Amino acid sequence: MRATLILAWPMALTNLSQMALLATDAAFLGHLSTEALAAATLSGTLYWTMLAPGFGFSFAAAAMLAQERGRRVGHVRAMRRTLRAGGWAALLAALPGMVLLWHGGAVLRALGQEPGLAIHAQEFLRFVLWGIFPFCLFLTLRGFMAAMERPWPPLLIGVLAVPLNALLDWVFIFGHLGAPALGVQGAGIASAGANLFMVVALALFILRDRKLRRYRVFGRFWRLEAGRLLRVLRLGLPVAAQMLLEIGLFSAVGLVMGPFGAQAVAAHAIALQIASTTFAIPLGLSQAATARVGLAIGAARPRAAWRAGWTAIGLSTLFMGPMAAMMLLAPGALTRIFLDPMAPGAPETAALAGTLLLFAGLFQLSDGVQVVAAGALRGLHDTQVPMVIAGLGYWALGFTAALILAHPLGFGPAGIWAGLVIGLGGVAAALTWRWARLSRRGGLTAGRRLAPIPA
Known part of the structure; x- marks a missing residue:
C-alpha cells in the first residue's frame, strides 16, 4: 500500500493540475464574456477527445x-x-487530432452547435492545437518517470504550469x-x-539528473524503429x-441533454x-x-504483480467510498459551489444537479474500480479484451439504457445518468473479473502471450 500510494498520489495530483489548465482558461474567459466562456467549454470537450489517442499510446x-x-x-x-x-x-497520434481541431468550428456546427459559438471555439482551437504534441510527449516522458518510480518531478512541473498558464491568459486575453x-x-496561446x-x-x-542521464533517452531520437x-x-x-x-x-450524454x-x-x-x-485520484492509482x-x-514475480493490482483496486475503493457518501448525503452543498x-x-x-449527483454517487465505486482494473491489465499488456x-x-x-430510460420510460435527465450507472457498473464487473482470472493463475497469461522484444 505504501509503495502504491507513494507512486499514485503525485500522479493523481498531476492529473488534477492538467485539468486545471483548461479550467484556468475558462475562468479568465468568463470575465471576458459569456460567449467566450461557452466557446471554451465546447472547445474543451473536443480537445480532450482528440487527446485520447495520445493518452493511449503514452499508457502503452x-x-x-x-x-x-x-x-x-x-x-x-x-x-x-x-x-x-x-x-x-505520440506524434502520429497528435497529427490527426490537430487537423480535426483546425476545422473544429465546422465539426461543432455539424454537431448542431450555434454558429457564433462555433466560430469563437475555432479561434481558440486553432491556437491550442499546437500544444497537443508537446502534451503527448510530456505524457510519454511521465510514463518513463513512473517506470523509474520518480513521480514527483512531473507533479512539480505540472503545478508550476498552472500559474504560468494563468499569467499567459492575463497577458494575451486582455492585452497586458x-x-x-x-x-x-489568447487563451489558446x-x-x-x-x-x-x-x-x-x-x-x-x-537530462540533468545524475541517475536518469545515463539512459540517454533523447539519443538518436530521430531514428524510427x-x-x-x-x-x-x-x-x-x-x-x-x-x-x-x-x-x-x-x-x-452531454449532447443528449440538449433537448431537455x-x-x-x-x-x-x-x-x-x-x-x-474525484476521478483524477483513481486515474493516478x-x-x-x-x-x-x-x-x-518484468522481474518474473507474478505474486507481486497480483498484490500490486489488488492493492490499487482496494485503495481506489477506499477513496471512492467516502466520495460516494458525500455525493449521496450532501448533493446540495456541492452544487451551491457552482451556482449563484x-x-x-x-x-x-x-x-x-443534486438529483444527478445522487447517480454520480452510485457510480463512484464502479468508476474507480474499472479504471484501476484497466490499468492493472495494461501492466500485463492486456489491452484488446478490455x-x-x-x-x-x-x-x-x-x-x-440511458436512451431507453430517458425517453420511452420518461425519466428524463435522471434516466440518462441512470444509464451511466448501469454501463460503468457492467464495465467494472467485467474488468475486475478478467483481472482476477488472469492474476489468479500466477502465470498471468496475458503477459506471457506477448513475449518481450529483445533489447
Whole structure:
C-alpha cells in the first residue's frame, strides 16, 4: 500500500493540475464574456477527445517501460528505444487530432452547435492545437518517470504550469504587458505555451539528473524503429480506443441533454465536473498499477504483480467510498459551489444537479474500480479484451439504457445518468473479473502471450 500510494498520489495530483489548465482558461474567459466562456467549454470537450489517442499510446509506452525496467538485463537500451518509439507514436497520434481541431468550428456546427459559438471555439482551437504534441510527449516522458518510480518531478512541473498558464491568459486575453488583446485566441496561446513549458522542463530535468542521464533517452531520437513502433501501436491502439469510447460516452450524454433545456445542460455540467474531479485520484492509482504490475511481471514475480493490482483496486475503493457518501448525503452543498443562488433559474438547476449527483454517487465505486482494473491489465499488456468490454459496457449497455430510460420510460435527465450507472457498473464487473482470472493463475497469461522484444 505504501509503495502504491507513494507512486499514485503525485500522479493523481498531476492529473488534477492538467485539468486545471483548461479550467484556468475558462475562468479568465468568463470575465471576458459569456460567449467566450461557452466557446471554451465546447472547445474543451473536443480537445480532450482528440487527446485520447495520445493518452493511449503514452499508457502503452509506460507499461512497456515498466516491464523492461523490471527485467533489469539490458533494460537501459531497451527503455531508451521504447521511449523513442513512444515519442513517435505520440506524434502520429497528435497529427490527426490537430487537423480535426483546425476545422473544429465546422465539426461543432455539424454537431448542431450555434454558429457564433462555433466560430469563437475555432479561434481558440486553432491556437491550442499546437500544444497537443508537446502534451503527448510530456505524457510519454511521465510514463518513463513512473517506470523509474520518480513521480514527483512531473507533479512539480505540472503545478508550476498552472500559474504560468494563468499569467499567459492575463497577458494575451486582455492585452497586458504590451501584448495585443487577443481574447479567445489568447487563451489558446496560453494553454499551448503551458504544454510546451511542461515538456521542455521535464526533458531538462531528465537530462540533468545524475541517475536518469545515463539512459540517454533523447539519443538518436530521430531514428524510427518500425518493430518497436509497431509494438507500441499494437498495445496502444486498444487503449486509445477504450479512452475514446469512455470520453465519447460522456460527450454523447452531454449532447443528449440538449433537448431537455439549458437548465438540464447546466446541471449535467456541474455533476460531471464534480465526478471528474474525484476521478483524477483513481486515474493516478491506475497509472501506478500499470507501473507496479509491469515492474513485477518484468522481474518474473507474478505474486507481486497480483498484490500490486489488488492493492490499487482496494485503495481506489477506499477513496471512492467516502466520495460516494458525500455525493449521496450532501448533493446540495456541492452544487451551491457552482451556482449563484440569486441567478435566474438557479434553484431549478441546483435541484436537478443534486438529483444527478445522487447517480454520480452510485457510480463512484464502479468508476474507480474499472479504471484501476484497466490499468492493472495494461501492466500485463492486456489491452484488446478490455477495449471490447468498454465498447459493450459503455455503449451497448450504458448508452442504450440511458436512451431507453430517458425517453420511452420518461425519466428524463435522471434516466440518462441512470444509464451511466448501469454501463460503468457492467464495465467494472467485467474488468475486475478478467483481472482476477488472469492474476489468479500466477502465470498471468496475458503477459506471457506477448513475449518481450529483445533489447
